[in-house]
Amino acid sequence: MLRSAIVGSTGYAGLELTRLLLRHPLVAPPLLLSREGQEGGELFSPVDGAMLPIRPFSWELLNQEGIELLFLATPHEVSRAWVPEALDRGLRVVDLSGAWRLRNRDYRAVYKFSDEGEAADSVLSRAVFGMPELHRDQIRDAQLVANPGCYPTSVILPLLPLLKDGLIDVERGIVSDAKSGVTGAGKKPTQGTHFAEVSENFRAYGVFTHRHTGEILEQLGLQPQQLTFSVHLLPIRRGILSSLYFHLRHAATDGDIERSLRKFHTGHCFVRIFSPPRQPEVQHVAYTNFCDIGWTLSPDRKRVMMVSCIDNLGKGAAGQAVQNMNIMYGWNETEGLIG
Amino acid sequence: MLRSAIVGSTGYAGLELTRLLLRHPLVAPPLLLSREGQEGGELFSPVDGAMLPIRPFSWELLNQEGIELLFLATPHEVSRAWVPEALDRGLRVVDLSGAWRLRNRDYRAVYKFSDEGEAADSVLSRAVFGMPELHRDQIRDAQLVANPGCYPTSVILPLLPLLKDGLIDVERGIVSDAKSGVTGAGKKPTQGTHFAEVSENFRAYGVFTHRHTGEILEQLGLQPQQLTFSVHLLPIRRGILSSLYFHLRHAATDGDIERSLRKFHTGHCFVRIFSPPRQPEVQHVAYTNFCDIGWTLSPDRKRVMMVSCIDNLGKGAAGQAVQNMNIMYGWNETEGLIG
Amino acid sequence: MLRSAIVGSTGYAGLELTRLLLRHPLVAPPLLLSREGQEGGELFSPVDGAMLPIRPFSWELLNQEGIELLFLATPHEVSRAWVPEALDRGLRVVDLSGAWRLRNRDYRAVYKFSDEGEAADSVLSRAVFGMPELHRDQIRDAQLVANPGCYPTSVILPLLPLLKDGLIDVERGIVSDAKSGVTGAGKKPTQGTHFAEVSENFRAYGVFTHRHTGEILEQLGLQPQQLTFSVHLLPIRRGILSSLYFHLRHAATDGDIERSLRKFHTGHCFVRIFSPPRQPEVQHVAYTNFCDIGWTLSPDRKRVMMVSCIDNLGKGAAGQAVQNMNIMYGWNETEGLIG
């Protein structure tokens, strides 16, 4: 049984990760840790309601408990600060924050990291972007897996196949209109997450400036002016639906699009391709690790609207982290993630 | 045109009050004031979207602006501190807080007022509990109206007629199981009002200890052991539904109950009595000043379940405050409140 | 007092129209009518809870009651069948359905009208597309006003100014990603409107094929390949948010866009222009007749995301119908619509 630890189990992604690890057949119950300097406490187990102890973080404790794998569900500054020492101590790390996802320093600027420099670059060079459908081989041997953002997961998986096959006219621009449930905004109570400001409401936020934009551009190999990326807040707890709009380089058929998607995603057990007229819905992916993809071709067969759905806490965060762990340890990729 | 001022227009009750006063035909646009010591700002008008100035509070400003009527949508401590001076300066006050509602010092203990004493007692003796269906004549001439709490409004209006007529066996106890929308919990973001903790959830809180209990007991003339009062948080923005359970002293008919209700509420333009099998629903009172009342008799005709619905921001707060103002100034009681 | 009648007052748009007419100071309480051949009944008044009679439709009844203005909140086939006779009888008509909105026969094909021909063309030639911001002068004298669809209202008002000013590069295509609350889907219970299929869910529907597409193209003077229009179902009762994406012909500033919008919408009392970074939200237009418009410019200043919000039952249906009535009778355009 693998011994792992989670820092940040009280946030929404950390709690879902705790739930998934507690029911995983090959992993011992994870050690739950508060952030360095914070007190411990208790967590109501999302599996059986037991009160699980949260212990104050220390490297010694990790050592004593024989921890091999460290999950960080922490703010990105914390991940920047801790990962170097974790790697030095020989731990493997799956980091759910945005700390180690981006190669391009311009895209990283949005995070305002205070530790940019050679040491950080050295860590970064060992980080693998943890999207199994793109980087499975590198994940297998990675010491540091940078778990992708929720929005990028929902945008990259549907678009990459068609981009690789040259179907999309990138010069005319791709529009990605994403909508997310409220758990994606974190657990800290704010005016913007107050029930009375979300329920019976809907609004856009972070247009052109969302910090997930860089991840999408980098993984898709697009230039900034080729992608218009916006996000909206849905009055639901969990789930993302991304509506993707683009022009085709040549008029195509549903068959052309389906072939491209199915070819790329062959063997990707968590990507489900829906043939028209079937369309993904958030409710079909909630509480799962699936990414559902559908599309509609315009009557002139030159434009496409694609729709993808994920659970922002599942494939968009904790589920994908467990999927990465499964790969890192050579297990069945679906272990603990279906049913 | 009456000149009035609102302190606390950015809270949910204060915002609804602003909306109602802005559309009231006999009232000038209210002066919006921040709490003493706080900066001013702007308020997005709930009527037409104009940016309304919020000015820092001062007694001089009230004087300069010729304010006659002061609405306090403030925490009860603020109301306790300000009302004595307001009365001294000759202002009339409608206070939406719990500061001046209770005669019984035991019931007041829950508020932990720091200024209990002769001066406060003197103010209190001039306060009228602002429920027009009970105290219309006193409200007319009151200098200080203590606007009722939202839960008490939903409990007192249906129960009082039957209590007065001696229909209820109070010795067997009355159960009041109330459920409220989230705006009743105030605008301050907390873990308990985070969308992801309220949506798809439901929970009880404040059982046996809610600070509105005293108001209900006092207005209904009940002893503490005769009322079991509980409250729950509904995943909706606005609205309260109270389910009331009691035994009858003698087996009765629907006609008996209906007569009692209609007799008491004759001429009460905001109380609607629904004959069985029609039942109140929150959606019919949302955004109104109505209190809807229905009931069901047990097959043995000895027990009753009554149901009442109000909008916690309407009849439960701002609407009732405007109704009180209408009475204080001798206007039609429904002025500005219907449609 | 104008005497009017509503056919279809039990649907969501018809009910909101009833509410607005009941509180309108210049209109008598409307005569409520069932569809020909259907029985009458009663309607719980959305204003004061009185039970309003719904009478079986007949032309004689309209005549007896001295009805001048007929509102049709009916399926489009019913409006096609009734409007010719209504006009013959000298009635003025505001039709909320899609029956008489489209000039282009290709766009009309989606409705599959069975009565296409000279007679219908003659009626159509007298119909005015009832969007006051575009056709106020014609509405004033119209005998037949074709009240616009909800989605088109939310798309045309923000885009038309920039199109007229030649700011938008239409050759690169406009994307309109619209999201609507459930009342837009009508009152008939279906699997798709069941609470358990909508709550905590989100999905696209009607991509490239929604029957409102023709209205948008026709009023904006666009060709089909220039607009990608999609719609999604939001888990809210009321409100539409449309996200609009386009390329500019030349790099522009926020000032350029704001000038274009404000110039066109000068004097349009229900259109509110929000300067960046302020963004429209559905909650600010719910239960109003406003259309709020905001936008964000891309960092390269060549692309724009615009956001517009309306209440689908307000400016998207009943509110706009009342606004049209106000113009038809020479009243203040905001009469009965603010507050």
Next chain:
Amino acid sequence: MLRSAIVGSTGYAGLELTRLLLRHPLVAPPLLLSREGQEGGELFSPVDGAMLPIRPFSWELLNQEGIELLFLATPHEVSRAWVPEALDRGLRVVDLSGAWRLRNRDYRAVYKFSDEGEAADSVLSRAVFGMPELHRDQIRDAQLVANPGCYPTSVILPLLPLLKDGLIDVERGIVSDAKSGVTGAGKKPTQGTHFAEVSENFRAYGVFTHRHTGEILEQLGLQPQQLTFSVHLLPIRRGILSSLYFHLRHAATDGDIERSLRKFHTGHCFVRIFSPPRQPEVQHVAYTNFCDIGWTLSPDRKRVMMVSCIDNLGKGAAGQAVQNMNIMYGWNETEGLIG
């Protein structure tokens, strides 16, 4: 691997049951069957999205497929009609309907069974009320398990311990104010389950007359006049919270109540007792088979408000059905139900 079949897999309870059986380690994928005379079809697998065939029901098919255990998620009339033959053919049956739960003919009257008589009585005499915490031993050997209703599950589990211990003053009456999510109302679209009639709304229904009343009375050994049972519709998908009010025979302490609950529920792995001030919430039981129980004692220690929460599709239907199956086949009671 046990071979089982489900009739009614497209309803909400049937779908949840399908999900639970598909992930159960000791059960083969269930045979999905339409009701006799209805066509088959396909079901989107709630586990992995595969399209599962639904085959037309026939006894021959059950035989061919070697089915041992038949789950009926069907209307009660269907269960009445099929169970006798199923038993004759040697099948074991878990029936999720109300067909075989009640011994008392008066309580059964609400179902208006057309087949009352000796044959039905004979079947009934073999039926076991499938609540493991009450009847585990009989369930083990039962050929026919009548799976309890959702509301009764939430009411019986918290009340029975205190009733057995004589703590409750039943003569003063017990009030059970229950609130349920919309999946409890079934999948058929109706006016009452339309999103726009449920969202931002709340209402009572079925007061004093709900057909689950008899189950509660019978299992608790109460007389009709001793229980006031009401139900309300919550704007959530899944979950029941029951608020239970009663007087104690003698003043008691929290310790007295806790002892009674813990004694009875020792070894009941799906019942969680929360000590004050902790309170159950619907979100902690959603998507689980748990029943959470909490309580609050009045200041005079003579009255109690208990709160219980279950998932109406979990412990209230499909989860309890799987728990019963686990007992019937001698497996670990939690098999397939935790995590």
